[in-house]
Amino acid sequence: MQFDQLSPHTLRDPHGYSGKWHFYPEDVLPMWVADMDFPISPAITQAIVERLQERVGYPSMTGDKALLQLIVHQQSQRGLTGLSLENLLLTTSVVPAIYASVLALSSPGDEVITQVPVYHPFLLALNEHHRMARHNPLLRTESGWEIDFEQLESLVTPRTRLLLLCNPQNPTGRVFRRDELEQLAEFALRHRLWVMSDELWADLIYEGEHIPIASLSPEIAQRTVTLTGPCKTYNTAGLGGGVAISHNKQILAAMAQVLKGIGGHPNVLSMAAWRAALEHAQDWLQEVRAYLKGNRDFITGFMAQRLPQVGYLPPQGTYLAWFDFSRAPFAQEVHKVMLKRAKVGLNDGKIFGPQYQGWLRLNFATSRSLVQEALERMARVVQTAD
Ligand SMILES: Cc1ncc(COP(=O)(O)O)c(C=O)c1O
Structure with a gap:
């Protein structure tokens, strides 16, 4: 092989x-x-070559429609239904979307909760932008890594605004179960928190099933931005490409405002690769x-x-x-x-x-x-x- x-x-x-x-x-x-x-x-390579034979001028700022439709379809297969193209905001890759979520959904001095250990840009975005990171360490149990819900409750103060979730989780590889995600969603709704859910690893699962937290109820969908992209699944990190997805268009508008002038525009080769990946890889x-x-x-x-x-x-x-x-x-x-x-x-x-x-x-x-x-x-x- x-x-x-x-x-x-x-x-x-x-x-x-x-x-x-x-x-x-x-x-x-x-x-x-x-x-x-x-x-x-090879389908991705071929799509890039073919795309280069076409015009490579400025693309539509919202991205290629065919790609956006494929992403909507992919999400609906994962259970995140009811999306239309306006519920997607393309970004140059996922890390800028992590930073934009933090900036759009909290203010300096606000407290932000995340399970640790976690993909380091979560922590960097908080520290670099003067948000107070509140760590909720995953517990190592006989059956695997588990969320410490008791400690999670104790972390909430009137300054808590946002929950950062990584699912599937980098670096532990945990794929959170439905009951865990339901408990997290209930927690976020009860405390009126925003949720940023980085689901970039959703296709690389060996046991369990990927469940987008935003798919659990219309209420949690309104408070969540889901992030994903092609790079982990299709090994295209050098090409970039990411998407922020939310049923709440105000969240996307706030993120677009943060990215205005610095977020660049969608990359035509990246979009061609992503589309070919979803269609043919x-x-x-x-x-x-x-x-x-x-x-x-x-x-x-x-x-x-x-x-x-x-x-x-x-x-x-x-x-x-x-x-x-x-x-x-x-x-x-x-x-x-x-x-x-x-x-x-x-x-x-x-x-x-x-x-x-x-x-x-x-x-x-x-x-x-x-x-x-x-x-x-x-x-x-x-x-x-x-
Ligand atoms: C959870 C998570 N989010 C985002 C990224 C990076 O995404 P991108 O390269 O699209 O910025 C990684 C890379 O390892 C990751 O593990």
Whole structure:
């Protein structure tokens, strides 16, 4: 299978195009930035080439209608129904939409709640814009990561405005169940909070089902903006593209105001790629998902056999493994130790929340042999340190 054929030699392209493969010296295996090492679907390549043969002048500021219609259809298949094209706001990628949600739905000094550990731009957007981040750490239980609803209630004050949700969750890989999302929605409505739900990973799920929180009731739909984009599913991060979706057009208008003059305009190649992905890359996606699930299961077996002392819960979605090295003798500098001694480049846990010093995130969207090589290198370092 093509996903099995990748070698560091070819992945470290001579042009320096891949940020991940060129950041560290050549003897380091880069398992950090969340993009896949796999080639994209040929249908996307073809669509980009064909699009370049057409006019590439300014597009419509609201985006290509055919793409918007496909996104509406995709959302309705996920249960988010009743949308029309005016309920979508295209953005250059998802991170600007995260920042725009924070700016549009809260003011400096307001309190904003999020489960941690979490995708670091959530925390950066709050800190950089003087919002008070209130962390609701996920609980590690026998059955997996769970939301601490008791603590969640205790975090609310008259200054609380917004709840930031990441589902499927980066970095734990949790896919939240309907009952959890219903409880979160009830909580947000009772406290009159806005909800930003980043659902970028929704297609990469191995167990469970993706449920958009905004699909749960018309009331929660009115208080929610859902964010998504093509980059995780179809491996098109370098092309950009994102969308903010809300039944409440005032939320989108407030976000558009924040982005005015700095948000740019939709990119014609990005839109062509996204459209081709939704129309013609579903077989590719199925293959990728099956391969990633195999990698996830391989890691689960490896950790149980070779590194049982390292905390790890198999992710239900995403291509991220989240490791707890906090009991290792080198926990305080685990990121550096893995980089210098194991020669594996990982994400340092503390960027996902200051309490996660001693944790690491590994991206397993690469050939299984490279995943194995990275884990073997890490295991050797752990074993020599014990
Ligand atoms: C939850 C989440 N949101 C957003 C992004 C980034 O999206 P984009 O590249 O479209 O800005 C990532 C990338 O890893 C992510 O994990």
